[in-house]
Amino acid sequence: MTRFCVSLPVPVSILPARHSCQRFRALSLHISLAACLLAPALTAANTVLAAQAPKTATQDTTATPLTAQRASYDLALAESSGGNTLSATGSMTYNVRDTCTAWSTQQHLDIQSATRSGGAVAMESDYTTLESKDGRHLIFRTVQKSNNTILQTISGEATLDAKNAGGVVHYEKPLKKTLKLPPGTLFPMAHTAAIISAAEHGTSNFSPLLFDGTGEDGAQYTYITAFHWGKPESAPPFQALQNMAAGRVHVAFFGHAQDAILPDYEIGMRYFANGVSDNLDMDFGDFRMAGTLRSLTIPPKPRHC
Secondary structure, eight states: OOOOOOOBOOOOOOOOOTTTSEEOOBBTBOOOOEEOOOOOOOOHHHHHHHHTOOOOOOOOOSSOOOOOEEEEEEEEEEEEOSSOEEEEEEEEEEEEEEOSSEEEEEEEEEEEEEETTTEEEEEEEEEEEEEETTSOEEEEEEEEEETTEEEEEEEEEEEEOGGGOOEEEEEEESSOEEEEEOTTEEOHHHHHHHHHHHHHTTOOEEOOEEOOSSSSSOOEEEEEEEEEEESOSSOOSSGGGTTOOEEEEEEEEOOSOTTOOSOSEEEEEEEETTSOEEEEEEEOSSEEEEEEEEEEEOOOOOTTO
16 A cells, blocks of 8 residues: 555555554555554454465566545544554655656654553654555655654665565664565555556455555565455545556564464555445454545646656
8 A cells, every 4th residue: 555654555554663663654555654552353254264364476567657646634533442442543645756757755654642541642744655566666755653752763775686686774763774575575555556457457456565664674575365356336535546557455464483373464445447445344453443535636637748
């Protein structure tokens, strides 16, 4: 989703360690930010879907014309189910630049919350990537803060072999190490393109592997559900999105444990055919936040490409 850590456009893409700390994904909004939150809970229906998720399938990502964009979102508390979160507000910015041969993305997530157990907490995540348009090379950096204290920095470079044969990721921070990436792994913008392509072709669910650089343990499974693709049921909020197909998408991000049936993080959104998203629904377990697209700029394509 371009991984709003919310890798929102989930992002978002747009997050600290998986399991004990929840990632707010950099949707690509891709929609992938990080803050320590309680483990999320799926409904029984979604748990069954996750357990029955199909094998990873390679999607055709070449037919979907993604666009550069500058998007800003207002975040508001939609639901607090655990009783610990008293209030939560925030904002997210998502900037995608077309550099002709690559996509350059920057995502900033800022959430202010008040809890019964920990008082006021200010969570921030800055996520930047440079992803080649052939989907084979990714440079990434994620910085996560809580109350102005850096919790974690993750950075490095990843490459994928041709013909979906897998690849490697070389981490520079927090520790230098190299991990293999399984065949079928997608980088954030390619992941977003795959979601939109699947929706356009009537595929309602699939489970691609994603590596977005927001975690230390390589690629992770995502489970995608897409529905109602076509003319938007409600009018788009900006002229640039008029007369463009769209649909509702739900993305669940899973950890590496073999018996994991509950996702680390979930995000829902309305995706437009060019990769812009709105109407965000970000599930952090004991509370959910709604994201409203406040401003959107679609810059012209670079003349020198």
